[in-house]
Amino acid sequence: MQMIDTEEILPKSKSQVKRELLALHELGRALVGLPNKSLSQIPVSDATRDAILEAKQLKMEALRRQLKHVGKLMRDEDAGAIRLALAKLRKPHEKEVTVFHEVEDWRDRLLAGEDALVDELCGRFSGVERQRLWQLVRNARKERDLGKAPKSARVLFRYLKEFVDYNAGG
Numbered sequence: 001m002q003m004i005d006t007e008e009i010l011p012k013s014k015s016q017v018k019r020e021l022l023a024l025h026e027l028g029r030a031l032v033g034l035p036n037k038s039l040s041q042i043p044v045s046d047a048t049r050d051a052i053l054e055a056k057q058l059k060m061e062a063l064r065r066q067l068k069h070v071g072k073l074m075r076d077e078d079a080g081a082i083r084l085a086l087a088k089l090r091k092p093h094e095k096e097v098t099v100f101h102e103v104e105d106w107r108d109r110l111l112a113g114e115d116a117l118v119d120e121l122c123g124r125f126s127g128v129e130r131q132r133l134w135q136l137v138r139n140a141r142k143e144r145d146l147g148k149a150p151k152s153a154r155v156l157f158r159y160l161k162e163f164v165d166y167n168a169g170g
Contacts, residue, residue: 024075027074027083028067030086031044032055032067048070051073052070103164107140125166137156
């Protein structure tokens with residue numbers, strides 16, 4: 001007995017079609033939210049791009065109608081390629097957030113008294129001035145202990161971030 005592929009025979013259910021159209025509509029809404037520079041990197045037709053640019057200028061009911069129009073135009077687009085391009089655009093941002101959290105963690109560990117981290121950071125990043133780093137850590141700890149605003153902790157964060165950015169670019 002031979003198995004028959006039921007997907008080829010049975011049409012999509014009404015609910016499935018609605019879910020797919022809603023997904024395309026949401027994808028169109030995401031494209032409207034992109035900056036124009038990022039939008040130029042998304043593979044869409046000129047008609048869809050024009051409709052998206054027009055939607056960016058509208059408000060309220062006119063925007064709702066235009067989004068509906070963009071959703072209809074999205075039916076003729078390659079949704080997979082668009083989602084892939086959106087993911088690539090978001091990737092650098094995710095990396096920035098990861099670096100931000102890592103630097104924040106270093107600052108917090110230094111303020112908590114994890115002094116061995118200074119040696120680790122000096123070995124890991126070129127150009128870190130050990131004496132300057134210790135000075136910033138001491139000042140930030142002193143401010144924290146006195147209950148002052150964390151000005152030195154912010155300076156310490158920027159100092160650490162500067163070396164991460166420098167070493168990432170170089």
